[in-house]
Amino acid sequence: MAGAMVTQKRVALLAGTSLKTVSRVINDDPLVNAETRARVRKAIAELGYKPHQAARMMRNQESNIIGFVANQVATTWASVELINGAQEAAWDLGKQLMLFNVDDDPTSGRERQAIDQLQSFRAEVVIYATRASWDVQMDSIGSAMPLVLLNCFDRNDAYPALVVDDYRAAFQITSEMIRRGARNPVFLNVHEGQVAGQQRRRGFIDAGLAAGLDVSDRIMRSVDIIDGVYTLNAYNVARDILAGPDRPDAILAGQDTQAMQVYFAVIDAGLQVGKDIAVASFDNEKPVCDLLRPGLSTMALPYFEMGYASVETAIRHAETPETGRRMFECLFVDRNSLSSSAW
Amino acid sequence: MAGAMVTQKRVALLAGTSLKTVSRVINDDPLVNAETRARVRKAIAELGYKPHQAARMMRNQESNIIGFVANQVATTWASVELINGAQEAAWDLGKQLMLFNVDDDPTSGRERQAIDQLQSFRAEVVIYATRASWDVQMDSIGSAMPLVLLNCFDRNDAYPALVVDDYRAAFQITSEMIRRGARNPVFLNVHEGQVAGQQRRRGFIDAGLAAGLDVSDRIMRSVDIIDGVYTLNAYNVARDILAGPDRPDAILAGQDTQAMQVYFAVIDAGLQVGKDIAVASFDNEKPVCDLLRPGLSTMALPYFEMGYASVETAIRHAETPETGRRMFECLFVDRNSLSSSAW
DNA sequence: CTGAAAGCGCTTACAG
DNA sequence: CTGAAAGCGCTTACAG
Numbered sequence: 160m161a162g163a164m165v166t167q168k169r170v171a172l173l174a175g176t177s178l179k180t181v182s183r184v185i186n187d188d189p190l191v192n193a194e195t196r197a198r199v200r201k202a203i204a205e206l207g208y209k210p211h212q213a214a215r216m217m218r219n220q221e222s223n224i225i226g227f228v229a230n231q232v233a234t235t236w237a238s239v240e241l242i243n244g245a246q247e248a249a250w251d252l253g254k255q256l257m258l259f260n261v262d263d264d265p266t267s268g269r270e271r272q273a274i275d276q277l278q279s280f281r282a283e284v285v286i287y288a289t290r291a292s293w294d295v296q297m298d299s300i301g302s303a304m305p306l307v308l309l310n311c312f313d314r315n316d317a318y319p320a321l322v323v324d325d326y327r328a329a330f331q332i333t334s335e336m337i338r339r340g341a342r343n344p345v346f347l348n349v350h351e352g353q354v355a356g357q358q359r360r361r362g363f364i365d366a367g368l369a370a371g372l373d374v375s376d377r378i379m380r381s382v383d384i385i386d387g388v389y390t391l392n393a394y395n396v397a398r399d400i401l402a403g404p405d406r407p408d409a410i411l412a413g414q415d416t417q418a419m420q421v422y423f424a425v426i427d428a429g430l431q432v433g434k435d436i437a438v439a440s441f442d443n444e445k446p447v448c449d450l451l452r453p454g455l456s457t458m459a460l461p462y463f464e465m466g467y468a469s470v471e472t473a474i475r476h477a478e479t480p481e482t483g484r485r486m487f488e489c490l491f492v493d494r495n496s497l498s499s500s501a502w
Numbered sequence: 503m504a505g506a507m508v509t510q511k512r513v514a515l516l517a518g519t520s521l522k523t524v525s526r527v528i529n530d531d532p533l534v535n536a537e538t539r540a541r542v543r544k545a546i547a548e549l550g551y552k553p554h555q556a557a558r559m560m561r562n563q564e565s566n567i568i569g570f571v572a573n574q575v576a577t578t579w580a581s582v583e584l585i586n587g588a589q590e591a592a593w594d595l596g597k598q599l600m601l602f603n604v605d606d607d608p609t610s611g612r613e614r615q616a617i618d619q620l621q622s623f624r625a626e627v628v629i630y631a632t633r634a635s636w637d638v639q640m641d642s643i644g645s646a647m648p649l650v651l652l653n654c655f656d657r658n659d660a661y662p663a664l665v666v667d668d669y670r671a672a673f674q675i676t677s678e679m680i681r682r683g684a685r686n687p688v689f690l691n692v693h694e695g696q697v698a699g700q701q702r703r704r705g706f707i708d709a710g711l712a713a714g715l716d717v718s719d720r721i722m723r724s725v726d727i728i729d730g731v732y733t734l735n736a737y738n739v740a741r742d743i744l745a746g747p748d749r750p751d752a753i754l755a756g757q758d759t760q761a762m763q764v765y766f767a768v769i770d771a772g773l774q775v776g777k778d779i780a781v782a783s784f785d786n787e788k789p790v791c792d793l794l795r796p797g798l799s800t801m802a803l804p805y806f807e808m809g810y811a812s813v814e815t816a817i818r819h820a821e822t823p824e825t826g827r828r829m830f831e832c833l834f835v836d837r838n839s840l841s842s843s844a845w
Numbered sequence: 846c847t848g849a850a851a852g853c854g855c856t857t858a859c860a861g
Numbered sequence: 862c863t864g865a866a867a868g869c870g871c872t873t874a875c876a877g
Contacts, residue, residue, distance in 0.1 A: 164563070166854055177864050182856060190862060212622040213565070214854035216556040217869045220507070235789075236579060246603050250615060255623075258601045260589050269593065276598060279555040394795070416789050423795040426769055446578075446759050447790070452737070452766040509870055520848050525872060533846060557870035560853045 165208045174202035185210055216281065225249060225473050226277035226285035226304070227258045228270065234290060235416075236444045237460050241288050241309060244466025252474060257282060263387075274300055284477035286469045287311070305477050309469040310462075312354075312484055319472050320484045321465050325355045328458045328489035329362025330369075332411060332439050335491060337370045340502025341409035341437060344374060345400055347381035347393050347421070349413035356413070359441075363411065377407070381417055393417035397424035401436075408501035409437035415444045418455050418496075437499040443492050454494025461487045508551045517545040528553055559624065568592060568816050569620035569628035569647070570601045571613065577633060579787045580803050584631050584652060587809025595817060600625060606730075617643055627820040629812045630654070648820050652812040653805075655697075655827055662815050663827045664808050668698045671801045671832035672705025673712075675754060675782050678834060680713045683845025684752035684780060687717060688743055690724035690736050690764070692756035699756070702784075706754065720750070724760055736760035740767035744779075751844035752780035758787045761798050761839075780842040786835050797837025804830045 167181040174181065176195060183191050184199040191199075202208075216222050227245055232238045242258065249256040257280060259273035277285055285300055288309035295311045301318055312320035329346075336344055346363045349356045360378055367374035379400070381393040393412055400407060401424060412418035418440035425432050432438050433453040442448075443459035465487050475481060510524040517524065519538060526534050527542040534542075545551075559565045570588055575581045585601065592599040600623060602616035620628055628643055631652035638654045644661060655663035672689075679687055689706045692699045703721055710717035722743070724736040736755055743750060744767060755761035761783035768775050775781050776796040785791075786802030808830050818824060 164854090168854080178854095179856085179864055180862090183863085186856080192862060195862085209618065209621040211560070211624065211854050213556040213559040213624070214869090215856080217554070217560060217853095217871090218855045218857080220869070222556070234579075234582075236577075239577075239582060243603060250612065255619060257598075260586060272593060275552065278552045280598075281554065281556070391793070416793055419793045420795075423793075427795070450734070450759055450762045450766075452763075452770070507870090511870080521870095522848055522872085523846090526847085529872080535846060538846085554870050557853090558872080560855090560869095561871045561873080563853070 165206045166211070167208070170199065170202045170206055170208050173206065174199045222255075222281040222283055223253070224255045224257050224277075224280050224282045225470060226273070226282040227256050227288065228273050228277075228285060228300070229258065229260050229288045230270070231263050231290045232260065232288050235442075236446065237442050237462055238288075238290050238310070240460075240462035241466040241469075244463035244468075245286065245309075245470050246466075247463075248467040248470035252470060254470065254474065256470070271299075274303055278303055284473040286473050288466075288469070305473075305480065307469055307473045307476055309465060316482055316484060319476050319481045321469050321472065322484055322486060323355070323460060323465075324486040324488050325358035326362040326365075327486075328441060329359035329411075330366045331362075331489070331491060332441070332458050333363050333366035333374075334369065336409045336411065336437060336439060336497065337366065337372065339437070339497060340499065342372065343405070343407050343501075344377060344409040344411060344437075345407040346374070346378045346411045347396055347413055347417060348378050349417075350380065350382050350384055350389075352384070359413070381413065381420075391417050391420060393420035394424050397421045398427065401425065401428040401430070407436070408499045409439070409497075412438065412440040415440050415442040415447045415455060415457055418457070419447055419451060422451055422455075433496045433498050435500050437502075438496045441489070443490075448492070448494060451496075453496050456494045456497045457492055458489040459492045460489055508549045509554070510551070513542065513545045513549055513551050516549065517542045565598075565624040565626055566596070567598045567600050567620075567623050567625045568813060569616070569625040570599050570631065571616050571620075571628060571643070572601065572603050572631045573613070574606050574633045575603065575631050578785075579789065580785050580805055581631075581633050581653070583803075583805035584809040584812075587806035587811075588629065588652075588813050589809075590806075591810040591813035595813060597813065597817065599813070614642075617646055621646055627816040629816050631809075631812070648816075648823065650812055650816045650819055652808060659825055659827060662819050662824045664812050664815065665827055665829060666698070666803060666808070667829040667831050668701035669705040669708075670829075671784060672702035672754075673709045674705075674832070674834060675784070675801050676706050676709035676717075677712065679752045679754065679780060679782060679840065680709065680715065682780070682840055683842065685715065686748070686750050686844075687720060687752040687754060687780075688750040689717070689721045689754045690739055690756055690760060691721050692760075693723065693725050693727055693732075695727070702756070724756065724763075734760050734763060736763035737767050740764045741770065744768065744771040744773070750779070751842045752782070752840075755781065755783040758783050758785040758790045758798060758800055761800070762790055762794060765794055765798075776839045776841050778843050780845075781839045784832070786833075791835070791837060794839075796839050799837045799840045800835055801832040802835045803832055 167178050171178045171181045261269040284305040286307045286309050289311040306318045308318050308320040364375050381396040383390045440457040443457050448455040510521050514521045514524045527539050604612040627648040629650045629652050632654040649661045651661050651663040707718050724739040726733045783800040786800050791798040
């Protein structure tokens with residue numbers, strides 16, 4: 160490896176020129192004789208020379224590296240899109256993304272390790288992404304490097320943050336349900352300890368009010384966090400309300416995986432989704448939504464777009480610090496779960 | 503940034519010692535006076551000094567970087583585990599994983615770009631992972647750097663490869679179905695252009711033979727690749743065989759998402775999974791398997807383990823080149839889909 | 846136990 | 862248009 164290392168020196172030797180001229184050619188400096196340039200190019204190709212990033216980083220005093228710390232992100236299909244979007248932006252903008260998947264367990268020390276590594280590589284800025292919009296405490300990272308929050312934010316808005324507009328998403332999907340005929344919808348919300356849960360509650364209620372319906376007592380929780388473990392029990396909740404006295408004509412689930420549980424509750428109650436009862440949701444986890452029968456109508460999280468934008472924001476933020484939350488809108492994806500015979 | 507850079511020199515200045523001694527302390531060289539060491543440690547902490555990786559890489563002529571090129575991997579839950587396993591191993595073994603998600607489109611040039619970047623960072627070895635066990639042509643990478651294949655292999659076995667033992671997995675799950683009473687199983691196989699499809703076909707047939715059943719004509723394809731797009735149609739296939747004259751008492755699907763389609767075909771036929779008919783599958787995509795009702799019994803792909811092992815293999819392979827395929831076994835995860843009233 | 850010198854591969858001023 | 866010198870931050874021999 161070391162012996163075979165191809166350097167500018169060797170290229171210069173072969174091209175019969177100086178080290179410096181090779182450097183010029185590589186950096187597209189116009190002040191090089193066309194013929195010399197061609198000779199150098201040929202030598203580069205012949206030797207398979209690749210500039211040594213580490214040397215460049217050191218000499219230029221800049222790394223071109225953006226850190227991406229993903230807390231529990233790689234656990235759902237949808238949120239992997241945050242990473243894909245960031246990756247794409249990094250390609251496009253000539254940055255190197257250095258990715259770390261860390262777990263939620265603070266005792267594992269993985270997060271600390273990731274930060275240390277990023278500092279050692281002199282990352283110019285770090286993007287911190289979580290699976291849900293928590294109100295995070297990020298000063299341990301923020302004091303070390305410029306920081307951008309993705310799909311989360313901090314209490315004091317000390318860092319630029321890119322978040323989903325959950326209020327609007329809930330408002331929209333609820334309005335759509337009502338527009339199509341729902342008069343007695345139920346909302347199986349995610350945990351209201353999450354910001355998303357709080358925002359969506361408001362969106363659901365406000366959409367009802369806008370249509371003259373009071374749905375404020377039609378919100379139930381279908382997720383539990385027991386000893387830190389996130390547990391879906393939309394099946395049980397849905398089963399109970401379907402068997403209850405005041406059967407809804409539409410169920411809005413907090414996430415597609417919960418909607419999937421709702422489907423089975425509906426089936427077990429001898430009913431049909433999209434026929435006897437409408438179902439809708441949030442996320443747009445493609446495989447789930449497409450594979451359910453009927454297909455699940457849902458509010459698509461704009462994660463790819465957010466991931467992409469996070470890199471753009473990070474580059475700007477590394478240059479001149481910014482703050483403030485930027486909201487991203489969900490997109491309604493209509494499949495076939497949104498009708499009900501009750502309408 | 504540049505002005506504020508904390509170097510060994512500044513640490514030495516503060517500790518009242520030489521540059522070299524600081525280096526010794528950082529690299530845990532025992533030949534340092536305990537008191538000097540303490541003084542240096544204190545200075546390091548005070549200044550928040552972090553060694554500069556780029557400088558180390560250059561001086562040591564080794565990068566400690568392992569490339570991980572993931573072709574279409576981040577598209578299913580299960581295969582993200584390949585990445586998670588590799589990440590974990592990298593943490594444990596003190597290597598830096600440099601991850602690239604590339605798409606399958608050869609014209610995008612992302613793969614080439616990834617290789618170029620990895621060469622520029624002088625990655626010591628590259629792990630190339632795909633979503634399925636294709637027979638890949640990897641010489642474009644293999645000629646540039648030591649290469650390890652993960653979840654795929656090449657025709658000539660020129661590189662070490664870590665693959666799933668699909669034959670054995672199919673043999674095991676089929677045997678389990680038969681052991682519990684299946685006499686007329688059907689296998690909705692994945693595409694037999696995939697090695698997995700071929701191996702599983704054999705496993706299914708051999709398990710039948712071992713139990714005295716000829717199931718060789720009970721294999722159907724439930725996936726199409728139309729214009730390069732992978733399309734599941736297990737629903738239609740299952741619906742047809744359930745309505746046909748020779749109704750199976752068990753259906754083995756090629757992947758959990760297909761099993762999900764089978765569930766809906768069973769439901770629409772007015773039957774119940776785990777009661778009227780047994781269903782099983784491959785993958786263990788946790789959310790899907792757990793959320794289906796009844797829970798789906800499936801052969802879990804050992805992706806985390808394989809991802810972890812790929813890094814260990816890569817480290818060895820970078821040192822002394824190896825070749826050969828290593829097989830990993832799937833684990834049977836029993837939930838509640840494996841009974842049938844027909845038994 | 847400690848330090849001064851040299852060099853890893855590159856690019857930024859500075860001279861020609 | 863081209864080149865020789867200096868230095869980015871570190872560690873490996875070599876002397877003390």
